[in-house]
Amino acid sequence: MSAIGKMMATREAQKLWRNKSALLAIVVIGIYLLTALFVMAGGITRDTCDSIVGSNKLPGFFQQDSPEKRYENATTKFLSKIKRALTAEDVTAALKEVKLGPYHAADKSPAELETLVAKIDTLAAELDESPNLDIDPSILPKLAELEAAESQLKAPLSPWEQFVHNASVCLGTDSQGRSIFFRGIYSIKIAIQIGLVTALFSVALGAFLGAAAGYFGGWVDHVVVWIYTTFSSIPNLVLLVVLAYAFTNSAAKDTLLPVYIAFGATFWIGTCRVIRGETLKLKEMEYVHAAQTAGFGPIHILLRYIIPNTAHLMLINFSLLLIAAIKSEVILSYLGFGVKNQPSWGIMIRDAGNNGDVVGGFFWEIGFATALMFVLVLAFNILSDALQDAFDPKHV
Numbered sequence: 001m002s003a004i005g006k007m008m009a010t011r012e013a014q015k016l017w018r019n020k021s022a023l024l025a026i027v028v029i030g031i032y033l034l035t036a037l038f039v040m041a042g043g044i045t046r047d048t049c050d051s052i053v054g055s056n057k058l059p060g061f062f063q064q065d066s067p068e069k070r071y072e073n074a075t076t077k078f079l080s081k082i083k084r085a086l087t088a089e090d091v092t093a094a095l096k097e098v099k100l101g102p103y104h105a106a107d108k109s110p111a112e113l114e115t116l117v118a119k120i121d122t123l124a125a126e127l128d129e130s131p132n133l134d135i136d137p138s139i140l141p142k143l144a145e146l147e148a149a150e151s152q153l154k155a156p157l158s159p160w161e162q163f164v165h166n167a168s169v170c171l172g173t174d175s176q177g178r179s180i181f182f183r184g185i186y187s188i189k190i191a192i193q194i195g196l197v198t199a200l201f202s203v204a205l206g207a208f209l210g211a212a213a214g215y216f217g218g219w220v221d222h223v224v225v226w227i228y229t230t231f232s233s234i235p236n237l238v239l240l241v242v243l244a245y246a247f248t249n250s251a252a253k254d255t256l257l258p259v260y261i262a263f264g265a266t267f268w269i270g271t272c273r274v275i276r277g278e279t280l281k282l283k284e285m286e287y288v289h290a291a292q293t294a295g296f297g298p299i300h301i302l303l304r305y306i307i308p309n310t311a312h313l314m315l316i317n318f319s320l321l322l323i324a325a326i327k328s329e330v331i332l333s334y335l336g337f338g339v340k341n342q343p344s345w346g347i348m349i350r351d352a353g354n355n356g357d358v359v360g361g362f363f364w365e366i367g368f369a370t371a372l373m374f375v376l377v378l379a380f381n382i383l384s385d386a387l388q389d390a391f392d393p394k395h396v
Contacts, residue, residue, distance in 0.1 A: 015390045022386030025379040032188055032376055039189035049186050049343045052077075052177040053101035053168040057357070060172035060180070060364045067133035067143055074143075074150045075124050077177075078103060079117070082153050086114055101177075102165045103154040113153065120149050172364040174348075175355040183343040184368045190344050191326045191376065194256060198263040198325035203318045205264070206271025211306050213272070214279025215298065224276070228269040239265060240337045254340045259332070263325055271317040278310050312387075319384040323377055330373055345369040 016022055038044070055073035059065065065073065081098045082105060088094035091110045098105040106113070123146040130136045133143065157165060168179035213224035240262040247253045282288060283306065291301050332338035333346025352358060352366035 016386055019386045019390070021382050025382040025386070028375060028379040029383065032192060032379075035185060036189040036192040039186055044182050044186050046186070046342050048179075049183045050178060051101060052173075053165065053179045054173045054177055056173065056175055056177050057362050058169055058173040058177075059362075060170060060368075062166075062170070067136075067140060070147065071124075071127055071133055071143060074147050075120070078153060079120060079150060081105075082113060083117060086110060086117065101168070102157055102161045106153055106155045116149055116152055120146060123149065171368050172362075174351060174365050175357070180348075180365050180368055183348060183365075184345070184372055186343045187345045187348065187369065188372065188376075190256075190339055190342065191329065191373070194259060194263070194329045195322040195325045197260055198267055199318045199322040201260075201264045202267040202321050203271050203314050206268035206317070207275045207307060207310065207314050209268070210272040210275030210277075211279045211302055211310065214276040215283050215302055215306055221276075224272065228272050231266055232269045234266060237332065237335070237337065240332055256339065259329060259338055263328065267321050267325065271314070271321070274313050274317060275310050278313055279306055282306050282309055316384060316387050319380055319387060323380045323384070326373070326377060345373050 055065070055069070055077065064070070078098075078100045081100065082095075085091060085094035085098050085105065095105045095110070095113070108116075123142060127133065127139060127142055127146065130139045133139055168182055171179075171181040171184070174180055174183070209224050209227075213221040240258060243258040243262050247258050252258070288301060288305055291305055296304070329338050329344070330346040330349070333344045334350045335346075336350070338344065338346055348369040349366050352362075352369075357363065357365055
């Protein structure tokens, strides 16, 4: 790059750094990337996301359930596991297997546990006499006594275990008792992973084909135009459905490979068109003619003069394609054609709708997934606009 080019690049970079909105967007994107790396390093696993951490549809921000729901939670799940263990042939071994989220059976003798179970059953029988606990405040002390007795069935948590448990239920649980917070955070990795792979592949392929078509022209240009015209006529959804069936009996059926192929096969087209148009203009520039006169080969001219001068378009298209890939993944996963057998924002939104959460006024799952997607897409949109303002010669 020439001295003038370096000076222009420095000036454009300074313009970007003076944009406070762009800086804030970069910070937000950096937080998402660090979170994705944390998940990839095993900070939150798929088993963590699929494990039951509490009662079904527990509200977030540690809000208390209705009395009827509290009664149901205290007399099911963990209590049922304890009762089954107490009727097993080897009671001691069965009690060691009792687990619900981070909770294990208390370190008490079977006789002590049976006494607690009997007390809980007695309190439950008294509470059953109330037609509706939600409209019977006089029965609430008895309910609190039942919950206290049920908590004695559980072994106390260590400070770290208590912290992790509080984090897991801070935004409530879904219809299966799984952590909404952990599932939403894990889905950041899926979104970033799909977005980065799709954007990197699409920009690299689109830039290479577009530059080659624009510079060489002739049959090379005709072939590239025919290819992207053909692929642009194939909707992502149709292509993904075909690929899903194609991978049905393969080891990749439950992986992200079909999503990568479907997105990568079509997302490069926009970049290819933009780079091709820019190359048609650049190849007529004086410095390109000078390089040709000096005897440099076409590959050298492409790599040294043409493609570097389209870097600003590649950068902008990378940001835009990453946004498009994330939104497309959410839509396709919501429809059941995208991510399989692991958390995703699209799957969380779909599950919330299928389980009647929105109709029932339970917005924690769909709200958290939507908020995470909205913030990330908004940050990339702001950054894309800032990059275009700073590096696109038409905007400088």
